[in-house]
Amino acid sequence: MDGDRRGWRECLLSGAVFAVCMAGTTLPTPLYPLYQEKFGFSELTVTVVYAVYAFAVIGVLLLAGNASDAVGRRPVLLWGLGFAAASAVCFLSATGVGWLYAGRLLSGLSAGLFTGAATAYVMELAPSGGASRATFVATAANMGGLGCGPLLAGVLAQYAAWPLYLPFAVHLALVAASAAVLLRLPETVRERLPLSTVRPQRPALPLQVRAVFGPAATASFAGFALFGVFTSVSPAFLARSLHLTDHALSGLVVALAFFASTAGQLAVGRVGVRRSLPLGCAVLLAGLALLAGALRWDLLALVVLSALVGGCGQGLSFRGALSAVAAVSPADRRAEVISTLFVVAYAGISVPVIGVGFLTGPIGLEGAGLVFILCMAVLVSTAAVYLLRRPVAAGT
Template sequence: MRRGGYLRAAGIFAVCMAGTTLPTPLYGLYQEEIGFSELIVTVVFAVYAFGVIGVLLLAGNISDTVGRRPVLLCGLVLAALSAVCFLAESGLPLLFLGRFLSGLSAGLFTGAATAFVMECAPPGKGGRAAFASTAANMGGLGCGPLLAGLLAEYAPWPLKLPFLVHLALVAVSFAVLWFLPETVREPKPLRVVRPQWPSLPPQVRALFVPAGLAAFVGFSLLGVFTSVSPAFLAQSLGVENHAVVGLIVFLAFFASTVGQLLVPRLGVARALPAGCFTLVAGLALLAGALAWDLLALVVLSALVGGAGQGLALRGAVASVAGAAPEEHRAGVISSLFVVAYTGISIPVIGIGVLAEPLGLEDAGLVFICCMVLLAGSAGIYLLRRPADRARV
C-alpha cells in the first residue's frame, strides 16, 4: 500500500497549496470588474493569512489525534468551497470568503500533509519523502499563479476556468486520498482534541527572536510577490501578460524550494544567517526594480529573495526545533509559523495603506527599508552568537 503512496500524498499536497495562490495574476481583472483600490487587494490577500493563523492556533495538532486523512479530506472540502466562491463571485464578500476558506484549508494541510507524506514513505525512502514534501508545498504555491496566468492569458473565461480546473484537481485528489491508508495508529474521536496554544520555553526564546524575524521577512517578501507585484508590473513596467506575471511569482517559489534544499549542505548554523543576508540582497534588487522600473531586476529579486526565504525558513524551523525540548517542540514550531504567516498579512496591508498617499512604488520602498532592517539585524545577531550556532 505504501509503495508510491508518498508521491500521491505529495501530489494532493501540491494541489491544495496551488489553490491558495491561484488568484494572484487575476487581481487586476477583479479590480477592473468590481472596482477597488490596491488597499483592498492587499486586504483580500491577507484574509488568507488570518485563516491559516486561526487554524494553527486552535487546531494545529488535530491530525495527531483524529488522524491525517480526516483532516486532509476536510482541507480539500474547504479548498473546493473556496473555488466555488471564486466561481460564484459577484463582489468583494465572496472574494473575502474564498480567501478565508483557502487559508483554513492551507492551515489544515501545512502540518498534516507534511507528516502524511513522510509517514506514507516506505522504509529507506525518508529522504525522498522529505524532498517530495518540500517540493509539493512550495512547488504547489508556485504552480498556482503559473496555471492561472496561462489560462487567463491564453484560454477563455479568465476568471472562471482557473477555478474550474482547480476544482477538478481537488475532486481527483479527494478520490486518491480516500484510498490512501491512515498513518496515525490509534485515531481518537474529535471530542478528545484540545486546542494546543503555541508555547516558548525559556531555553529557545533568545534564538526564536532572530529565527522569527527571518521567517517573518521571508514570508513578507513572498506576500509582496503574490499580492501587489501584478499591479506594479502592469502600472510601472507595462507587463499585462498574465502568464508572465504568473511565471515571475512561480520563480520566487521555485527559488524558495532550491534554498530549502541547500540547507543540509550548508548546515543549520550557516543557513539561517545566510538566509537573512540573501533576503537583504533580494530586497535590494526589488528596491532597484522599483526605483528604475527594470523587469530584469524584478526577476532577479524573485530568484534571490525566494532562495533567501527558503534558506531562512528551513534554517529557522530546524534551529528552533533543535533548541526546544521535545515536549515543547510542536508548540515552538507552531509559534514560528504564526509569526511567519503574520508576515504575509500586516506588512502587505501596510503597503496597501501607504499606496494611496505615496504611490505603489514609494510604498514598496518603505516596506523594503523596514524588512532590510529586520533581516539584517537578525543576520548580524546570529553571527555574533557563536554559542547558539554551536548548539543548533
C-alpha cells in the first residue's frame, strides 16, 4: 500500500513537471499582439515565429526521439527543462524579432525532448496495474499544460505589471522548481547505453499499417492545424475584428481548445477507438464550421464554441488515431510508427499556419482563415468518408 502511494505521488509529480514544460511552449500566445506593437512586424512573421517551434519539435523527434530509451528519462528531461529555461531567457531579453525566433526554437527543442520521454516516465512511475490512470495523468499534463500557458500569460499580462516579462519570469521559476523535483524522482531506465547509440529515426511504415495510417494521419494533421491557427492568429483576430484587447480573455479562448482536447481524449474510453476516429473527424468538421462562422460574422460566441467543439474533435480523433496506429504496428516498430504520426501532426501545426500568414496580406486575416478552413474541411471529410467505408478493426 505504501509502495502504491509513493508510486502515485511520483507519477503525479512527474506529470506536474511535464505540464510546466508544455505550458512554456504556449506562453507567448496572447502576447503576440503586444510584440507586434513593440517590434512592428506583420502577421506573416507571427505565424513563422510560431511555426519555428513545430519545426524544432519535428527535428528532435527525427534525430533524438528515442534518446531517453538509451540514456535514461531524467537526463533527457533535464535537458528539456534546460532548453525551456533558455527559451524564457530569450523572451526576457527580447529586443527584436530575432529573440522571438530563438525563444521559439529552444521551446520546440524542449517540447520535442519531453513529448515521448515524459509520457513514458509518467507511465513507468505509476504502480503496477495503474496504466489507465497513468495514461490520463500523461494526457492531462500534456494538453492541460498547453492550455495553462496562454491562460497564465494572459492573466498576468492583463492584471499585473511588465506584461512581456512577468509571464516568463514566473515560468523560469517554475522550471527551476521542476528541475529540483525531477532530481528527487527515481530513474526508470535500468540499463543505460552511451549517447552514441542514439541514431536518427527515418519515418517509415510497415505494410500492415498503411491502410490505417492514411486517414489517421490526415485527421491528426487537420486537428493540429486547427490548434496552430488558434494559438498563432486568434489573438490578432480578437483584437482587430472583435476589438477585444483583454489579454486574459484571449488566453482563455486558446486554453479552452486545449482543455476540450483533454476531454475529447478521455471520452475515447467510453466511445471506443473504432468509433472515436470517424466521430472525432465529424466533431472536428463542426468545429471548423463554427470557426468559419466566427470569421464571417465576427462573433465571440462562435469563437468560443469553435474552440470547445474543435478541441474536443481534435482530442477524439488524435487519441483514436494514436490507438489505432499503435494497435496495428509490429511491436518492434511501434515507436517508429508513432513518431512518424507525431511528425505528420506537428507538420500540421507549422505548414498551414505559415500559409495563413502568407494569405493575410493580400486577402486579409478573415479571408485567409476561411481558405484554411476550406482546405482542412476537405481533408477531414476525406478521412471521415474513408473511415466510414473502411472502419478500423474492432480489436483496436
